[in-house]
Amino acid sequence: MSKEMIEAVLIAGDGIGPDVTAAACEVIEAAGAPIKWLPMPAGLGAAATHGDVLPEITLAELRRTGVGLKGPVGTPIGGGFRSVNVTLRKALDLYAAVRPVRNLPGVTTRYEGVDLVIFRENTEGLYTGIENQIAPGVVTSMKVATEGACTRIAEYAFDYCVHRQRKKVSVFHKANIMKLTDGLFLRCAKAVRDAKYPQVEYEEIIIDNACMQLVRDPTRYDVLLMENLYGDLVSDLCAGMVGGLGVVPGANIGRDCAVFEAVHGSAPDIAGKGLANPLACLMSGVMMLNFLAEKLNSQACKTAAGRIKGAYDHVLVEGKIRTRDLGGLATTREFTNAIVAAL
Numbered sequence: 001m002s003k004e005m006i007e008a009v010l011i012a013g014d015g016i017g018p019d020v021t022a023a024a025c026e027v028i029e030a031a032g033a034p035i036k037w038l039p040m041p042a043g044l045g046a047a048a049t050h051g052d053v054l055p056e057i058t059l060a061e062l063r064r065t066g067v068g069l070k071g072p073v074g075t076p077i078g079g080g081f082r083s084v085n086v087t088l089r090k091a092l093d094l095y096a097a098v099r100p101v102r103n104l105p106g107v108t109t110r111y112e113g114v115d116l117v118i119f120r121e122n123t124e125g126l127y128t129g130i131e132n133q134i135a136p137g138v139v140t141s142m143k144v145a146t147e148g149a150c151t152r153i154a155e156y157a158f159d160y161c162v163h164r165q166r167k168k169v170s171v172f173h174k175a176n177i178m179k180l181t182d183g184l185f186l187r188c189a190k191a192v193r194d195a196k197y198p199q200v201e202y203e204e205i206i207i208d209n210a211c212m213q214l215v216r217d218p219t220r221y222d223v224l225l226m227e228n229l230y231g232d233l234v235s236d237l238c239a240g241m242v243g244g245l246g247v248v249p250g251a252n253i254g255r256d257c258a259v260f261e262a263v264h265g266s267a268p269d270i271a272g273k274g275l276a277n278p279l280a281c282l283m284s285g286v287m288m289l290n291f292l293a294e295k296l297n298s299q300a301c302k303t304a305a306g307r308i309k310g311a312y313d314h315v316l317v318e319g320k321i322r323t324r325d326l327g328g329l330a331t332t333r334e335f336t337n338a339i340v341a342a343l
């Protein structure tokens with residue numbers, strides 16, 4: 001009997017992107033998930049083939065299907081194209097970046113018991129890209145905070161907290177210096193919590209101290225809520241506690257669309273060598289399946305997500321086949337094969 005297929009956009013991206021997205025799709029298909037992939041261009045490669053790093057057809061397909069899995073894209077430093085990620089998140093209003101960071105079974109790091117979820121405001125802060133040269137040798141970058149955006153990310157984080165039986169939200173900020181912008185972020189978070197979620201423990205912590213506390217004892221934290229740039233930096237910091245960027249997934253969620261992608265970038269240092277860890281991208285795919293399971297009430301997506309998680313946990317615990325970032329010797333292909341076999 002043919003299953004009803006769910007269409008999802010697939011953006012392979014740049015650098016290690018094509019390798020890790022191909023691996024994720026292969027595993028998701030092998031697990032029997034009812035996903036029909038729609039490959040769409042974006043990234044430096046798309047500039048060559050479509051004359052734009054983020055072609056309109058890609059945005060149109062994401063709007064139509066409401067869901068996508070994305071590989072990382074490269075962004076030239078100090079000039080060149082606009083950032084694909086910033087433009088994509090803005091265009092589709094993907095306001096909530098959700099990044100779960102947990103120790104994985106069988107992957108030993110300096111830290112134990114890490115179980116955090118980072119909520120990063122994804123549409124404003126310093127990522128507005130409003131920069132000006134106001135005089136020769138003097139440039140400015142504008143940080144924007146709006147009550148609407150600060151409130152909705154707080155609502156998303158607290159709502160998640162309650163649904164997932166999480167206990168505490170810690171807001172990282174620098175409102176002692178950025179009194180207006182970070183001050184507004186804090187006020188909105190506190191107002192949301194006091195009005196609707198008084199049962200959730202709440203703390204505000206200045207980000208420099210918060211980073212020190214994080215690396216001393218990440219188990220004191222549960223859900224982290226912060227503005228755009230802080231969320232970007234703290235995500236990588238937390239990834240380092242559980243095995244690196246190869247094992248941390250993510251989602252960019254909006255009201256009408258959700259794009260799932262790993263926290264890592266295009267990793268130019270290992271691109272084209274077949275060495276990338278596809279797990280972060282695969283875990284992002286699992287987040288996508290769970291999202292679809294909930295949104296569409298799809299038992300097939302839920303079952304596939306559970307099977308995939310069981311399979312990669314098994315391979316990691318067995319410990320024989322691992323990519324280099326996790327201390328092994330396996331290639332992307334060998335690790336992917338092992339997960340498919342474990343299914």
Ligand code: NAI
Pocket residue numbers: 016020071072073074075076085245246261262263264265266267268269270275276277278279280325
């Ligand atoms: P990166 O995340 O690409 O790499 C940082 C380090 O982590 C490198 O040593 C890399 O080899 C390693 N790494 C990353 N992913 C890995 C994986 N799956 N398996 C094994 N090792 C992995 O960060 P970097 O070098 O700062 O940025 C490279 C490019 O990626 C830049 O153009 C940047 O703008 C872009 N980028 C794109 C993102 C996205 O599309 N979501 C996110 C972050 C960066």
